[in-house]
Amino acid sequence: MSQDFYWEFEQIYRGPEFLIKGRLQAYQPVLDHLREALPDCVAVDVGCGRGEWLTLLAENGFRGIGVDTNESMVQRCHEQGLEAHLADALAYLQSCSSDSLGMVTGFHIVEHVPGDKLQALFAEVFRVLRPGGVVIFETPNPENLLVSTASFYLDPTHLHPLPRQLLQFYAQWAGFSRSFILRLQEQRELYDQAPETLKSVLGAVSPDHALVAFKSDQQWAVYETLVQHEQDGGLSQQAVIERFDAGLQRERMQLAQLQQQVADLHDSVASLAAEASRLHGLLTEVETRQHSARDEQEAHRAHDRQQDERLSNIEQALGKTFGTRVRRKLKAIIGR
Numbered sequence: 541m542s543q544d545f546y547w548e549f550e551q552i553y554r555g556p557e558f559l560i561k562g563r564l565q566a567y568q569p570v571l572d573h574l575r576e577a578l579p580d581c582v583a584v585d586v587g588c589g590r591g592e593w594l595t596l597l598a599e600n601g602f603r604g605i606g607v608d609t610n611e612s613m614v615q616r617c618h619e620q621g622l623e624a625h626l627a628d629a630l631a632y633l634q635s636c637s638s639d640s641l642g643m644v645t646g647f648h649i650v651e652h653v654p655g656d657k658l659q660a661l662f663a664e665v666f667r668v669l670r671p672g673g674v675v676i677f678e679t680p681n682p683e684n685l686l687v688s689t690a691s692f693y694l695d696p697t698h699l700h701p702l703p704r705q706l707l708q709f710y711a712q713w714a715g716f717s718r719s720f721i722l723r724l725q726e727q728r729e730l731y732d733q734a735p736e737t738l739k740s741v742l743g744a745v746s747p748d749h750a751l752v753a754f755k756s757d758q759q760w761a762v763y764e765t766l767v768q769h770e771q772d773g774g775l776s777q778q779a780v781i782e783r784f785d786a787g788l789q790r791e792r793m794q795l796a797q798l799q800q801q802v803a804d805l806h807d808s809v810a811s812l813a814a815e816a817s818r819l820h821g822l823l824t825e826v827e828t829r830q831h832s833a834r835d836e837q838e839a840h841r842a843h844d845r846q847q848d849e850r851l852s853n854i855e856q857a858l859g860k861t862f863g864t865r866v867r868r869k870l871k872a873i874i875g876r
Contacts, residue, residue, distance in 0.1 A: 546697070547612040550589065553694060561592040564647070566724055570674060570752060571600045573762035574642055577672050581642020584668075586629035586661075587649035591617040594624070602643075607632045630657060633664040641668050645676040648748075650707075651698050662714035669755045675716070677707065678750035681723060683777035686743040704749055711753040719753035720766040723774020731775060736787030746774040 554560065574581060581602065585593050588606030590613060597604035606617050606624030617624035625632065629649070644665045650658055665675050682688035682701035692701055704721040711719040723746030731744045752766060 544612065546610060549695070550613075554589070557590055557592055560590075561596060563725060564593055564596050566722065567676060567750075567752075569762055569765045570676065571597075571602070573760060574674065575601065577760065578642040578670060581670065581673070582640070583643035583645065584633070584636070584641055586632070586644065586646045587652075588617060588624055589613050589647070591620055591622045591624065593645060593647060594622045595620065598622070630661050630664060633661070633668055636668040638667050639670045642670055642673050643675070644669060644673075647676075647678045648680070650677045651679045651692070651700070651702060654699060658710065659713070662710045666714040666716060666755060672754070672756045672758065672760075674755070675711070675753050676750055678724070678748055679707070681746050681749040683723075683749075684743060684745040684747045685741070685777075687745075687747050691747075704751075707749075707751040708753075711751060716753035716755060717757050718763065719751060720763075720770055722750045722752060722766070722769050723776060724748040724750060726775045728775065731780075736784045738784075741780055741784045744775055744780050745777050749774070 583597050583602050583604045584607060585597070585604060586607045588594055588608050589610075591606060594604040594606050594617060604623065606614070606622060607627050607629055608614050608617075608624065609626065609628055611626055614624045614626045629646070633644070650661075653661060662675075669675065679702050680687050680692050680698075682692075682703050688701045692698055708719050708721065725748045726744065726746040731740060734740060754760065
């Protein structure tokens, strides 16, 4: 692969220099520790790229030496006044004296290195570090499923993702007594504010992680900071999955509650329907009685009309035959 090709690729997909430098601030506690533990130490950054870490080293008072096989990257470092060499990382470290460096770093480098060469690289890093020295290797985090199955392979020079257990085993095998894994670059605020979704399970886990290992048997204060970051920093796959499962459980409980509410409503509707049927029966009975009463009243009225008509006929007949007094007596007799 041509160097110009990879230079152009890095400009598009690595991200702007200010962004990368901002991300590297995560290692400030380690730099603060080294300023006290090894104040005059030299740091070598293998695969130094455009020099973001070398710049941060200079700002913290360290002499930083960059090593890269890409001439365009080395030239970019020189343009910024940074010390950088065009060389292979392993070959450069092999040229260094034992116990001569305070720090060796490599950011997104180890995923480009074959396994046997990576084993040799760790061995050389341990050899060249001074007692109390530290190594930092940052790489894509395969716990993030979108990283390990998709974006990792965007870079054609990547070989395979490196799980945290493998990184720590390389360090242990090389002789490092204490090592830590820091999960990095997650969008924690967005994750905390968003609901649990399959998207978060696939992509919310910290997309990068880093091995930080010390060539020392001492109990440094910085260890507490790194342990705290291991416990509370970043987003692990387990934490994201547990949150997703908890969300599913809450949704199941909410669904069960809704189903119970629907069942209760169904029972209430059934009770209301039965009551409505009972009331309808009562109303029908009342209406029937009302119709019967009306019919009875109408029969009485018809009977009264007949009686009135008969009486009127009798009165007319009596009026022709008897006088008023006799008619009154007859009316009294018949009750009218």
